[in-house]
Amino acid sequence: MIPLIEARGLVRIYEIRKGPFSRPQPVRAVDDLSLSVMPGETVGIVGESGSGKSTLGRMLLGIDRAQAGEVIFDGRQMPPLHSQQWRALRAKMQLVYQDPLAALDRRLTISAQIGEPLDIHGIGSKEERKERVRELMGAVGLRPDQAGRYPHELSGGQRQRAVIARALAARPSLLICDEPVSALDVSIQAQVVNMLRDLQEQNGIAMVFISHDLKVVRNIADRVAVMYLGKIVEEGSSDTIFQFPRHPYTKALVSSVPVPGKRLQGRVILQGEPPNPAARPSGCAFHPRCPLATDICRTRTPELRRIETGRTAACHLLANDLAVAA
Amino acid sequence: MSSADLTQTQQTPRPAFGILARIRRQVPASVGFGILWLAAMVLIAILADWLRPYGITAMDLTSRLSPPGTPGHWLGTDELGRDVLSRLIQSIRVSLVIAFGATIISAVFGTTLGFLAAQFRGTVEHLVLVLADFQAALPFLIMSLAVLAFFGSSMMLLVCLMGFYGWERYARIARGLAISAGAQGYAASVVQLGANPARVYFRHILPNVASTLIVSMTLTFPEIILMESGLSFLGLGVQPPESSLGNMVGFGREYLTSAPWIMLAPAAVIMVTTLSISLVGDWLRDKLDPTIR
Numbered sequence: 001m002i003p004l005i006e007a008r009g010l011v012r013i014y015e016i017r018k019g020p021f022s023r024p025q026p027v028r029a030v031d032d033l034s035l036s037v038m039p040g041e042t043v044g045i046v047g048e049s050g051s052g053k054s055t056l057g058r059m060l061l062g063i064d065r066a067q068a069g070e071v072i073f074d075g076r077q078m079p080p081l082h083s084q085q086w087r088a089l090r091a092k093m094q095l096v097y098q099d100p101l102a103a104l105d106r107r108l109t110i111s112a113q114i115g116e117p118l119d120i121h122g123i124g125s126k127e128e129r130k131e132r133v134r135e136l137m138g139a140v141g142l143r144p145d146q147a148g149r150y151p152h153e154l155s156g157g158q159r160q161r162a163v164i165a166r167a168l169a170a171r172p173s174l175l176i177c178d179e180p181v182s183a184l185d186v187s188i189q190a191q192v193v194n195m196l197r198d199l200q201e202q203n204g205i206a207m208v209f210i211s212h213d214l215k216v217v218r219n220i221a222d223r224v225a226v227m228y229l230g231k232i233v234e235e236g237s238s239d240t241i242f243q244f245p246r247h248p249y250t251k252a253l254v255s256s257v258p259v260p261g262k263r264l265q266g267r268v269i270l271q272g273e274p275p276n277p278a279a280r281p282s283g284c285a286f287h288p289r290c291p292l293a294t295d296i297c298r299t300r301t302p303e304l305r306r307i308e309t310g311r312t313a314a315c316h317l318l319a320n321d322l323a324v325a326a
Numbered sequence: 327m328s329s330a331d332l333t334q335t336q337q338t339p340r341p342a343f344g345i346l347a348r349i350r351r352q353v354p355a356s357v358g359f360g361i362l363w364l365a366a367m368v369l370i371a372i373l374a375d376w377l378r379p380y381g382i383t384a385m386d387l388t389s390r391l392s393p394p395g396t397p398g399h400w401l402g403t404d405e406l407g408r409d410v411l412s413r414l415i416q417s418i419r420v421s422l423v424i425a426f427g428a429t430i431i432s433a434v435f436g437t438t439l440g441f442l443a444a445q446f447r448g449t450v451e452h453l454v455l456v457l458a459d460f461q462a463a464l465p466f467l468i469m470s471l472a473v474l475a476f477f478g479s480s481m482m483l484l485v486c487l488m489g490f491y492g493w494e495r496y497a498r499i500a501r502g503l504a505i506s507a508g509a510q511g512y513a514a515s516v517v518q519l520g521a522n523p524a525r526v527y528f529r530h531i532l533p534n535v536a537s538t539l540i541v542s543m544t545l546t547f548p549e550i551i552l553m554e555s556g557l558s559f560l561g562l563g564v565q566p567p568e569s570s571l572g573n574m575v576g577f578g579r580e581y582l583t584s585a586p587w588i589m590l591a592p593a594a595v596i597m598v599t600t601l602s603i604s605l606v607g608d609w610l611r612d613k614l615d616p617t618i619r
Contacts (some may be wrong), residue, residue, distance in 0.1 A: 063518060082517075090520030102511035107533045107615075120520050166519070 002075065003036035004206045005060060005093075005174055009069035010034070012055050012230075016278065027277045029055040031230035032069070034304075039173065042200060042207040044221030044238065046214060046253065050277055052230040053210045057176045060208060061093055062086060074173070091121045094167035098179040100159035104151040110162040111137070111147035117170040136165040141195060157188035161195070168199065175200070176208045181216060193220055214257045218242050226250050229275045229285040232304060236311035247313045248290045284316065292317055357609040360602035367599055371419040380409040382416045383567045391585045402587045404578070413569050414591050420564055421571040421596075424485055425550045431489025432550075433543050436496025441527050443497070444504035454501070458494035466491055467556060474562040484554070484563060491553055492546040499542060503535040537611040544607030548600030555596070571596050 010033045015024035030052040037043050045053050058064040060071060062078040071078040073093065079085035094117075097103040104113055115133040118124055124132060134144060140161040151159055160180065167175060177196065181189040197220050200207050211217050217224060218238055225235040226249065234247040245251045252268040272289040281288050287297040296316050304314040353361070370377060379398075380386075386399075386407035394402040394410075401410040443454040470487055477483055504527070507513040512534070516526050555572020557563030559579075564570040566577075571592040578589025 061518070087520040087522065090518065095515075095518055097511065097515060099511065103515040105512045105516070105530050105534065108530075116516070116521075117519050120525065 001038055003072075004039045004041075004074060006034075006036040006072045007056075007060060007069065008034050008072070010056070010059050010066045010071070011068040012052070012059060012064060013067055025278055028230050028280060029277055030059065030066075033227075033230065033232060034069075035060075035225060035232065035235075037174070037206050037208060039206050040200075040204045041223065042197075042209055042221045044217035044224040045208060045210045045227060046212065046217050046224060047227035048275060049212065050229075050275060051227040052277070053212075053227055054178050055230075056227070057095070057178050057208060057210050060174075061095055061176055062089070063095075088121070091117065091123075091170040092172050093174040093176070094170070094172040096160075096164055096167050096175060096177040096180045099183050100156065100163045101151060103163050104159060106151050109148050109150060110142070110154065113151075114162060114165045114169055117166060121170055123170060132169065133165075136169055139168070139199060140165040141191075155188075156184050157192060160184060160188075160192055164192075164196065164199070168203070168205075171203070172205065174206045174208070176210070178210045179212070180209075182211065182213065189216065196220065214242070214253060218257075226253065229277055229280060231285065231314065232312075233286065233315070234311075234313040235304075236308070236313075240308075240311060246307060246311075246318055247315050248292055248317075249286050250313075284314075354609070356605050360605035360609075363598060363602040364606060367418055367422060367595075370415055371422045374415050374419040378412040378415050380412040382408065382413050382569060384408065384412075391581070393585070394587045401591050402585070404585070404588045405581060410588060410591055413574060414571075414595065417569045417571045417574050417592055418595060420481075420568065421551055421554060423481070424488055424554050424564075424570070425547055427485040428488030428491060428550045429543055429547050431486065432491055432493045432546060433496050433539060435489065436493035437500040437532075437539060439493070440497040440500025440502075441504055441531070443501045444508070445523055445527070451501070454497060458497050461490070461494040467553070470553075470557055471560065471562055474557070479562055479565050481564075484557075488550050488554060491550055492542075495542055495546070496539060499538055500535060503538060504531050507531050507534060537615055540607055540611050540614070544604050547603050548596075551596055551600060 010030050011028070012030040014027045014029050016027055017024050033052075033056060035043070035056070045056060047053050055064060059066050062071060062073075062081060065081055073089070079089065104110070111133050114136055115129050118129045118132060123129070133147070137144065137147065142158060142161055142165065146154065146158070151162070154162065160183075164180075180196070181192050184192060193216055196207070199205070207220075209217060209220055221238045223236065224238050224241045225232045226241070226247065227233070228249050234241065234245070234250045241250060242254055242257075245254045248268075252270050255266060255268045268291065270289045271291070275285065275289075283299045284290070284293070284297040284302050287293040290297065294316070300316070302314045302316045304312050305318075307313045307318050350358075386403060386409070388407070389396065389399065389403055390407040391405055392399055392403045392407075394400065396402060399409050399411070401414065403409055404413070439454045439457070443451040473487055474483070504513070507530075508517075513526055513531055516530050521529075551571065554563055554570060555575055558570050558573035559576030564573045566573070574592040575589045575596070578585075578592070581588050
C-alpha cells in the first residue's frame, strides 16, 4: 500500500535573536524527520512542548516551508506555498486547531463558516451546500437551530465541533489535529475525541493527532510516534508503545500516565533540565536526562532503527538489546 | 379632528407601527437626532436647487446686512445683500460633497495600501510605511496650497486633494489589524481552507476591522470640513462667488461684531453636522459588531 502522505528528511530551523543586535541563533525545531501515514490511519504524535510536534504538523500541511526534505502527498510533491495548486490541495488536507475561538471568524455565523470550504473550492450547487452544512452539523452534534449562531455564542466544545465540521466539509483525505482538545474541559475532551474517531472511521480519513496528552492519543491512535527535540525517538503501534515502551524517554512518558484504580508505580522521574531546542546536547539529545546513558550516547547520535517488526527506536542501548536477544 | 386621527392610526398596518416603535426603543435620542440631521443635510444637498429662495449671487442692495427674522430673508443678508439662507443651502451641498467624497477616497486609498502592506510585507510594506511617515510629516495645508496655487482651484481637484488627507491613518490601522488578524488565527485558518487573498481580505478581515475604520472616518470627516474651511479662508479653496461652509465663515469674519449671523449660521451647521457624524458613527460601530449586541 502506498502511503497517503510521506515526509522525508524534514528539517525546520528557526532563527531566534536574544537582543536586537546579537547574532541569530539557529533552533532546530524539526531535525531530519521522516514519517508516513497510510490512508485511513491515525498516527499520534506525542512529546513535550518544544519538541517540534506542531511544526511537524504545519510542514505536513505545507503551511510551513521545510528547509530540507520533501513532503509527498498522494504520490505528488507538495506545491509551493500559496500557489494555485497549493490552494486547491487544501480541499484534500485540513487542520483542526487548538483554540477554536481564534480559528473562527467572530463576525460570521457558524453555518456560513462550516460551508466556507465548499464556497472556496466551488463544490456543489447552492442547495447542495446548504444540505451538506446541515448534514455536517448533525454529524458533529450541533443542533440545526444553532446554525445562525456566532462563535462567541457557543461553548468551547461546540466551537471545536464547528471547526471540525468546517475541516470535514470538503471531504478531505487527511486531517491534522493540533492539540484539538487541550483547550477543552476534561468532560468535553472525551466527547470530542470519540466524535473525531467515529467521523474518521466513517469517512476513512487519515489523521495525524498531535497531543501531549498520552491518554487521548492512546484512545485514538493506531500508531504513535514519540518526539524529543525535533526527532522521532520511538515509533510503533499504539498498543505496543503504551504497553511495552522500549526507549528510555518513552518509558518515562508512559510511566507518568496514571491508571484508574492503581497506585502510580515504578514511575521514571526524569532528571535534568527540560529540553531546549536552542542548546541541543551532543550525541543522543536525550542523554543528559537519561538514567541509562553511557559514553557512546554522549558522542554519537543514534539512528532510528527497526527494533521489532513495525517498530523503530533511536537508542544505542536498544540496538544492543536486539543483538543480545537475537 | 382627534377622532379622525384615531381611525387613521388604527387603519395603518401593524408592521409599520411595530417598526417605528422598535426604532424608537432601540435608537437613543441623541443618535436619532444625529440620523435625522444627517438625513436633512443630505436632502438639502440633493434638493439645493429647489430649496434656495434666491440665487446665491442675487444681491438685494436695499437690504444689506439685515438681521435674521427680516421677512423675505429669514437668516438675514450679508454685506452685499445676498440671502444667507440661500448661500447656506448651497454651501451645505458643496461642503458635503467635498467632505464625503474626500473621506471615502482617503478611507479606500489608505485601507487598500494598508492591506497590501500586510499581504506582501517586505519591500511593499516598507514603501507604504515610508509613504505614510512622509504624509504624516508633511504640513498638509501648505502642500495643498502649493498644489492649488499651481493647478488652480476646481471642485474635482479639491475633492481629490482632500482625499489624500489622513490616508496614512487608515493605512496604519488597516495594516496593523490585518497583521494581527493573521496572527490571531481566523485569517490564517481561512488561508488554510484554500481561500485566495481577495476572499481573506474582503470577506473576513475587512468586516472584522471595519468598526475601527468607521470610527477613524468619523474623526477624519470633521477634520476635512475644517481643512476645506481653512483653504477657502486662505482664498485657495472654493472660489467666490461659489460658497462653502468654510468660505462663508471666512468671509463673515470681517462682520463678526456688526453682523454675526453671517458666520454663525454656517458655523453652527459645521458643528452640528460633525457632532452628528460622531454620534451616528459610534452607534453604527456598536451595531455592526455582533459580539456586543
